[in-house]
Amino acid sequence: MIEIKGLHKSFGGNPVLNGVNLNIQKGETMVIIGQSGGGKSVLLKHIVGILKPDEGEVWVDGVNITNMDNNALNKVRCRFGMLFQGAALFDSLTVGENVSFALKRYTALSEKDIQEKVKEKLALVGLRDIENIKPAELSGGMKKRVGLARAIAMDPEVVFYDEPTTGVDPIMADAINNLILDLHNKLKITSIAVTHDMVSAYKIADRIAMLYQGAIIGVGTPDEIKETTNPIIHQFITGEAQGPIPH
Amino acid sequence: MNPIIDFLSYNLRRMAIPVGGVGLLFINTIKSFRPPWERENIVNQMVQVGVMSLPVVMITGLFTGMVLAAQTYYQFHKLTVETAVGLVVGLSMTRELGPVLAGLMLAGRIGAAFASEIGTMTVTEQVDALHTLATDPVKYLVVPRLIACAALVPILTIITVFIGIAGGYVVGVKMFGINGTYYLRNMSEYMCPWDIMGGLVKAFIFGIVIAIIGCYKGFNTEGGAEGVGRATTGAVVTSCILILILDFFIVFIYKGLGVG
Numbered sequence A: 001m002i003e004i005k006g007l008h009k010s011f012g013g014n015p016v017l018n019g020v021n022l023n024i025q026k027g028e029t030m031v032i033i034g035q036s037g038g039g040k041s042v043l044l045k046h047i048v049g050i051l052k053p054d055e056g057e058v059w060v061d062g063v064n065i066t067n068m069d070n071n072a073l074n075k076v077r078c079r080f081g082m083l084f085q086g087a088a089l090f091d092s093l094t095v096g097e098n099v100s101f102a103l104k105r106y107t108a109l110s111e112k113d114i115q116e117k118v119k120e121k122l123a124l125v126g127l128r129d130i131e132n133i134k135p136a137e138l139s140g141g142m143k144k145r146v147g148l149a150r151a152i153a154m155d156p157e158v159v160f161y162d163e164p165t166t167g168v169d170p171i172m173a174d175a176i177n178n179l180i181l182d183l184h185n186k187l188k189i190t191s192i193a194v195t196h197d198m199v200s201a202y203k204i205a206d207r208i209a210m211l212y213q214g215a216i217i218g219v220g221t222p223d224e225i226k227e228t229t230n231p232i233i234h235q236f237i238t239g240e241a242q243g244p245i246p247h
Numbered sequence B: 001m002n003p004i005i006d007f008l009s010y011n012l013r014r015m016a017i018p019v020g021g022v023g024l025l026f027i028n029t030i031k032s033f034r035p036p037w038e039r040e041n042i043v044n045q046m047v048q049v050g051v052m053s054l055p056v057v058m059i060t061g062l063f064t065g066m067v068l069a070a071q072t073y074y075q076f077h078k079l080t081v082e083t084a085v086g087l088v089v090g091l092s093m094t095r096e097l098g099p100v101l102a103g104l105m106l107a108g109r110i111g112a113a114f115a116s117e118i119g120t121m122t123v124t125e126q127v128d129a130l131h132t133l134a135t136d137p138v139k140y141l142v143v144p145r146l147i148a149c150a151a152l153v154p155i156l157t158i159i160t161v162f163i164g165i166a167g168g169y170v171v172g173v174k175m176f177g178i179n180g181t182y183y184l185r186n187m188s189e190y191m192c193p194w195d196i197m198g199g200l201v202k203a204f205i206f207g208i209v210i211a212i213i214g215c216y217k218g219f220n221t222e223g224g225a226e227g228v229g230r231a232t233t234g235a236v237v238t239s240c241i242l243i244l245i246l247d248f249f250i251v252f253i254y255k256g257l258g259v260g
């Protein structure tokens, strides 16, 4: 349902994406792994149309969204939810207003139903009674979880997670993994997650893709990835300093 | 080869790109100027721009009017035309000093606030988040700020002007003992409604400049806290310079239209 075709992107002459090709099926959880600074966040932003590629295309359900104007793109985005690496909560709004942001704009729900929904989504990420405080008062991990609640508030069909488990404690990380699994199993949500947390990757992924030097160098199920013969992927998933990846 | 020409051409070229960007943002803002309105944001910005700027423009108006009256009095006293002090204060405040000084002060206050708020949102990906929540940042952030500035900078300017004229009156009549009746009569006889209207039209234009430049600098912020600082300074300097340059040309436009 999401096809990424030959995506190229440079920033100030610095190539970041160098011909990325990747297909993500409906209902699957695709985990993209790769080095820090390797362009994973940049890739996600291309899929949701925040960044425009120098070359290449992004197709969603058979529609090319690469050069869509903002109005048409916003219709597509209504079916998306995105968790940003730094949470990207609106700091002028309260936690509750952040989570209900899209609900208030794009649904006809009553104020009461919206509040209920906000409570429900916050509970899903393990948070209670924080609707009225501002993001500045939250810890990094709490912000991340509020960001996650905001991403799933509209019950999207596709959710993008940029490092969902980074910056939260191991127990909470596992709870977030379970949440992603739940959304996948119960609601058949398509998920695209970016992470360097291999524990999380193995747990949630249907397939794992490795982004290296601006291209996808391997895609496979977690078992296939574990058994890989590609020395670069092998070095990355085992986390060894010794190997072909320069650092 | 000629360092001065090099310097000028370098800076002119550097300025060309932003001019296009500012124009584009302005056009996009006008295009987004339709319902549904971001009511909450509009009210918030009105409060920020209008209410919070009151002290600044009141002090600006008061002291400008007072110093203008004092300086004019000292000169006119020698020629014994003191009763014209009111006219000088009135004309200068309505036509030039009111709109320009209020514009400059507000560029410092409001333009800086816009650039730093939106700049912070840009570098912390909040602007990106707006996109993913299917919300147009121009509609959500710029339109409310433009409405607040276009509506309230003229009103703040009127306040500056009237407080300036009142301050001038106090200094001229109460301090220096000019005949109050003549002071007011001279002022009202030789001033026309256009003196005030012309100033307001200027203020309206300055309001648009402050809003668009502040937002433009905010959206084009790069690189963390330092970048936000740079965007803020840039917004203030650029809008102040634009206000001064536009003010000069508006005089001739008014003359050309036969209203000056």
Ligand SMILES: Nc1ncnc2c1ncn2[C@@H]1O[C@H](COP(=O)(O)OP(=O)(O)OP(=O)(O)O)[C@@H](O)[C@H]1O
Residues within 6 Å of the ligand: A011, A016, A034, A035, A036, A037, A038, A039, A040, A041, A042, A043, A085
């Ligand atoms: N807006 C931008 N302007 C210029 N360069 C950028 C921009 N966004 C990203 N980059 C550059 O692109 C490269 C990839 O960045 P990206 O954030 O995608 O990395 P990442 O794989 O997500 O890393 P991490 O795992 O640390 O989050 C980096 O070198 C970064 O400096």
Ligand SMILES: [Mg+2]
Residues within 6 Å of the ligand: A040, A041, A042, A085, A162
């Ligand atoms: Mg990243």
